[in-house]
Amino acid sequence: MFFYNNKFYKPDSILKKLLKIDWFLLFLVLILCIIGIGALYSAGDGNLNPWAINHIYKIILGFLIIFILSQFNINFIMNFSVVLYVFCILCLVYVIYFGVGDVKRWINLKYFFFQPSELAKISIILLLAKFFTYYPNNSKNFLYNIFAIFLVLIPGFLIVNQPDLGTGSMLILLGFAIIFVNGLSWNIISSIALVSLISLPIIWQNLLEYQKYRILVFLNPELDTLGKGYQIMQSKIAIGSGGIFGKGFLTGSQSRLDFLPEKHTDFVFTLVSEEMGFIGSMLVLILYFIINIILIREFLKEENVTNKILIFGVSFLIFLYIFFNVGMVTGLIPVVGAPLPFISNGGTSLITIFIGLGVIQSIRVSRNV
Amino acid sequence: MKNLNLKKDIERRFFLLSSLKGISFGVLSWRLFDLQVIENKKYDKLSKNNQFNFSLVIPERGEIYDRKGRVLAANRDAFSLYIKSSQNLNLNKILDKLLLVTNLNEEDLDNFKNRYKNLKKNNLNVFITDNLSQRDISKIAVRLHEFPEVNFLMTKKRVYPQGKITSHLIGYTGKLTEQDLKKNKNLINFSNLRIGKYGLEKFFDNKLRGEFGRRREEVNAKGKILTSNLYEKPNPGKNLKLSIDLNIQSYALTRLQNLNSKISKFNEPETGSVVVMNVNTGELACCVSSPNFNPNIFTRGIKSKEWKSLINNKKAPLLNRAVSGLYPPGSTIKMAVALAALESGVIGYDTKFFCNGVKEYGDMKFHCWQKYGHGNINLSQAIERSCDVFFYELGLKVGIEKIGLMLKKLGLDANINLELNELRKGLVPSKKWKLDVKGSKWTPGETINASIGQGYMLSNPIELVTMVARIANSELSVEPTLLSGKTKKFTKLDINKNHINYIKNSMSNVVNSELGTAYKSKLQIKNFKMAGKTGTVQVVRISEDEREKGIIKNKDREWEKRDHALFVGYAPLEKPKYSICVIVEHGGSGSTIAAPIAKDVMEKLLV
Known part of the structure; x- marks a missing residue:
């Protein structure tokens, strides 16, 4: 097999590999997961059903994924990058015709709904890392970069067309960030910026009414306090009314009385803020911040450029989730629909993040120190 | 080498993005601080507003x-x-x-x-x-x-x-x-x-x-x-x-509205008012105004048709005549004029005036109701028979100012604290009033008119019943009230007791002496006697021509031009308890129309 080709390579035992995993990182993740379970328990009016119990299953599955991926050498995992990418593209095309949900984002897999757009985020990290490994020295080459950008834009536009502006723009931002880190020349960056600035009106025209509306309402929430602005307003009320110490576990009036929309998914942070106050919401933010610091350290430790890109990609993905979500619920950015890692009861997105962490553990374990 | 450069470049750019992340975390933290700590109160209020x-x-x-x-x-x-x-x-x-x-x-x-x-x-x-x-x-x-x-x-x-x-x-x-x-x-x-x-x-x-x-x-x-x-x-x-006794109220109303319709050719209820007041406490035992309305239609929501018919009704059923119906008091104030004269000392009990049926003053003639006159009579007789000429003379002697003061002392045109917003003060004219309101000087002819309660003078039934109550009480300025058990200190009336007793005696003669104007209405129950004074108020001036042709009888005139029938009185004689005022609008003469109602109501009260 592949990893026996190198005669200097001595495979570690499973136990040894597990010991190499960053347990502190997993511990922080676990704390966030437990906060998530608590929040979903509260969102279910003090019931494990329906969300908290579901969350527990997904967390167990997520940790299993980390452990399993950590057993594989990162080079082995990278072999699947192209396959995964193609698979994601096919799925994204498939949902156009056979997707479920009113905006056709999901594939019904009988036991759960699979959202290919989430998986596409991981696949774009893997694919770009792979691409830059094969052509490492061409970062100043225009065509080379345009090709990479196209690799990002294909799934990006498929997702935006679903329509899912939030996930799509997040994926495109993620891809661009990776291309940028890989050394995209400033000339290209400025020309792209120019092109997009010119094309902005065209994009605006091609946006669907509800997407335009969301942006307009974001710019001026007063526009419609009972429609789309309602979500932002109610979310801000919930967060703001939480105060420093919060209204207490299970006693958030905004969430309990259903003033919070989607309190178990995209607006779960609001629930935490309302019931746990500024202290609770800052605790969550600080945990995320520490996780990011850990990933930065991981990045700096890593010598291999491919792996560096992978680590950056995953850490930036996690950051984007957090920024989009918290920014959205606090009214800083439009309501775009982004789950909060480890806490929201989002199916595929949670698994996506765990896969990302698994990839990083695989890098860590594969490292010969 | 190239690889190393690339790595450095990647790391540089990584740091750039990482600092961007750091800034983002800072922004998010600040946002949370802003919402949850700085603006907490505002959102807390909004949240409570949502919740409750x-x-x-x-x-x-x-x-x-x-x-x-x-x-x-x-x-x-x-x-x-x-x-x-x-x-x-x-x-x-x-x-x-x-x-x-x-x-x-x-x-x-x-x-x-x-x-x-x-x-x-x-x-x-x-x-x-x-x-x-x-x-x-x-x-x-x-x-x-x-x-x-x-x-x-x-x-x-x-x-x-x-x-x-x-x-x-x-x-x-x-x-x-x-x-x-x-x-x-x-x-x-x-x-x-x-x-x-x-x-x-x-x-x-x-x-x-x-x-x-x-x-x-x-x-x-x-x-x-x-x-x-x-x-x-x-x-x-x-x-x-309330101080109101429902039995009396209901009886007085029925008596006022129906019994007189035997006399009247109209089938509509009589318009007018009956007010009964306790002369010691001021409590009103009944306070009737007719015609009336059914207040329950206001509860169920009055229809505009009903409202219009109430508003447009010529007899104004919404008007509470007992407190806001203003009438010339007519002869019912003769006691007050007499008291003013006695108090000022211009006449004595035995002073007599001669009544030949008309009093000439300058080129004007003032008639007595008794065409052929009452002859030579004293004050008591003048009250008993309601001689007008006697009071013309008396009025001229006393003067309008003193009459006015006495009337106000007895409650006319005075501030009465009755518990109704609808209360409308009467009018006791004075020289100053004439000058201020009419812009001309007071004339003796107006004094002559005022001394029999005609002319500018106006009063409502509450004021008249108060006047009688004060006379009957003799000591205190009683004030009317609609509430029961309200103990109120009244001020002293401050009128010579002898004078009042003389007037009271004269009022008794009005009802109980054969020559009295209300003799037919004396009480038919044992041990109780009523005192009172009738009043017949002209609504239209009768010219000398008409007088010579012979006055058209009251019931042959149009309703609006008939006289008002008034009666004020109190009973029992010895220990007065109730004073009463009856006004029948355009009812005719006080002695035949108003006095019998007073008699019946008093009997009902005292039995």
């Missing part, structure tokens, strides 16, 4: 009883219809559907639509009407499942069991209007609140209304009420106990 709906709870209105505890105004259970407001409610569709099931008053509907339009919050119960018959209620109740937005609430409805009998006294309540709110800043704007609009309901509105309570409802985003509890209890309004 406060609604006012109307206190139960105080009830009104007569002096023996009989109910004059009470509250009955009723149902009110409400619609729960929500964001996308097809109001017209629901109302159309509702109208198929039941009848709704158009005015109520319009008011409701206005209220609905001006709502500031959703998920509130918006009041439609409480004018539902038992049948309407059951019709809607059966089909309530078809109207998920519609619901009932138990409310109280004002009822007046005595209806017309106490209509002017009790008054009625009505819906709170914008004008009410402007006038009274203390009122709470509450759609379903009824406030007193007339009579005692108006005068004692604050006392009767009580204080609002508050109900707090926890509501979820869909408007479902999760918990509901009384946050602040309402304070029920205070009950009123």
